[in-house]
Amino acid sequence: MSASPFGYFIFLPSEIRLLIWENLVKEGSLxxxxxxxxxxxxxxxxxxxxxxxxxxxxxxxPWIEIRCKLLRVNWVIGRRDYNKFSNLARVPYDKVKLVVHIYAPDPDDSGQMILLWEKISKLTQMLCTIDDSRNYRDRGNPHYKYWSEPMYEGSYQFGSTPEAVISMVIRLRKYNDVDWIRNGQVNSTFCNNGLGYDFNEVLLPFCRLSRVRGFGIISDTEEMAVAADWAFANYATAFVMTEGFVTFNNAVYSQNPEYGDIVRTFDGIAGLLNHRDDFFSLWVDYRFLQVPGRTLSLMRHEQQTYLVDAMMHRA
Incomplete structure (x- = not known):
């Protein structure tokens, strides 16, 4: 009898093999x-x-948690798990559909928005490591290079480059009774500081992406789908699908007069992203800046502990 390509695994039921595969993958051994x-x-x-x-x-x-649908495994990546981020950058994304679940920040705890920005920026930074044309300023890691009211229209109508590999859906999730909308009004945690709606702000880092063959945004609740102004999200989707960050701002809506203000925003998207990076870092770095809630205090304490530990190891 000819040898089986499964070796001795051929004698195991497929269900047992699956358990073995799950255990190996869970341990990070591929x-x-x-x-x-x-x-x-x-x-x-x-x-x-x-x-x-x-x-x-x-x-x-968990700072970032990744779950695999068909293999019952999940991976947790910490804020400074640089090796895991590096390994994640080598995933064959042309074979994987990404569903990014972004949970709504509580406007009464402003640090949640800052934490969310850090996570999204790190994730998109990892997804962009295949292209050096983006300008990043990752201050926390020395080792890791790297308004009309239309409904959301999705990405099916936009073309993409032949070598596009990333397929992504963003789900704006409700979490612990906190939604992206409150009393019929879309949340804007830092509106007094000139920032826009929270759900628009969290989309900004994704605008750095290129080589995207599919990109969509889904709201978790019907109330959000109806009440929100989706013009910015529509434009961001078209911008990502046409690689506007690494080419130029020529999205399908760019010639539409109704999108004039948004077009000008995306004309300066690189500067806007740098401004947001600096803005959110400022709140963590400068302890005299106070915001409501507990999250920012925890972030500052974690950063201080990390810096002290780093100095102790260098001493």
Missing amino acids: AILRTSQAIYHDIADRLYDTFDIHLSTIFED
Whole structure:
């Protein structure tokens, strides 16, 4: 009898093999993928399906959590898990659909918005490591290079480049009874500081992406879908799909007079992103700046602890 491409694994029921694959992947060991094509496809066809990426606004929650739909495994990436971010950058994204769950920040705890910005910026930074044409200022990691009211229209109508690899859906999630909208009004945590709606602000870092073949945004509640002004999200989707950040601002809406203010915003998108990075970093760095809620205090304490530990190791 000819040898099986599964080796001795062929004697195990597929359910048992699946448990073994799940355990290996959960531990971060993918060397078995190189043993045979049969084993590779048995694992990869499940592994490279859909990654659900969860970005919570609660400080104690995992910094970034990734769940695989078909393999019952999940990975937790900490704020300074630079090796894990580096490994994540090597995922074959042409085989994976990304669903990014962004949970609504509480406007009564302004630090949640700051925390969310950090997480989204780090995620998009990792997804952009294949292209050096973006300008990042990752101050926290020395080792890691790197208004009409239309409804949301999605990305099906926009073209993309032939080598596009990333397929992504952003889900704006309600969390612990906190939604992106309150009493019929869309939340804007830092409106007094010149920032816009929270759900528009969290979309900004994604505008750095290129090589995107699919991009969509879904709200969790019907109330949000109806009450929100989706013009900015529509334009951001078109901008991402046409690689506006690394080429030029020529999205499908750019010639529409109704989008004039938004067009001008995206003409200066690089400067706007740098401004937001500086703005949110300022709140963490300068302790005399006070905001309501507990999250910012926890972030400052964590940063101070990290800096003290780093100095102790260098001493």
